[in-house]
Amino acid sequence: MVCYLSVVNPEELIYSGIINKIQVSGDKGEFGVYPGHLQLLSCLKAGILYILDENNNVYYIYLSGGIIEIQPQRINILTNIFFKISKLDEKSILIIENDIKKKLENSFIVNKKRLLKELPYELKKLYSNKTFMKIN
Numbered sequence: 835m836v837c838y839l840s841v842v843n844p845e846e847l848i849y850s851g852i853i854n855k856i857q858v859s860g861d862k863g864e865f866g867v868y869p870g871h872l873q874l875l876s877c878l879k880a881g882i883l884y885i886l887d888e889n890n891n892v893y894y895i896y897l898s899g900g901i902i903e904i905q906p907q908r909i910n911i912l913t914n915i916f917f918k919i920s921k922l923d924e925k926s927i928l929i930i931e932n933d934i935k936k937k938l939e940n941s942f943i944v945n946k947k948r949l950l951k952e953l954p955y956e957l958k959k960l961y962s963n964k965t966f967m968k969i970n
Contacts, residue, residue, distance in 0.1 A: 837869035839885065841895065841911040848916050849895065852888040856909065858902060859956075867904055874904040880949045881956050882919070883911070894919040896934055896956070898941075898949055915941055927957050 839856060841849040857866045859881030878900045885893040900913035917934045920926075934953060938946055 835869040835907065836888075837867075837871075837907055837909060839909045839911070841883065841897075841913065841916070843913050843916060848913070848918075849885065849893065853885055853909070854888060854890065855884075855886040857884040858897070858911070860902070867909060870906050871904050871909075873906070874902070876902050876904075878902055878911070878913070880952055896930070898938065899945075931957050 837853055839849060839851060839853045840847070853869075855866060855868050857864060859879045861877040861879050864881075878897060880899050881897065883895045883897050885895070887893065896917040896919060897911070897913040898915035900911055903910040915934075915937050917930060917937065919930055931953060935950060938949055938953075
């Protein structure tokens with residue numbers, strides 16, 4: 835079964851493509867979604883979106899929170915602030931953390947203080963789990 839993922843914010847399309855799996859931070863905790871997942875509508879908290887595409891390439895995108903709509907063959911994510919992460923070494927993650935902080939500080943997000951406080955934890959989790967999506 836094929837599942838198509840779209841990640842957007844009000845200004846642009848962030849990611850679009852066929853996926854084998856995603857993992858995201860829901861408001862009740864982390865959860866994974868595979869093609870054929872039951873329908874679900876949920877709020878997302880700030881964290882890392884892990885994407886395993888149809889060719890088993892792994893992508894990481896920091897999301898400032900948002901909404902996820904899941905259908906068996908389609909997943910839609912709407913977020914405000916995002917940051918694509920391409921390297922998972924410690925130096926790159928520190929640079930990414932500073933870039934995300936600048937984006938958050940210059941935004942009009944209501945819960946900006948909480949997001950800035952949780953950001954180091956989310957990025958540390960990403961670095962420590964960098965082999966997480968290497969499945970099958």
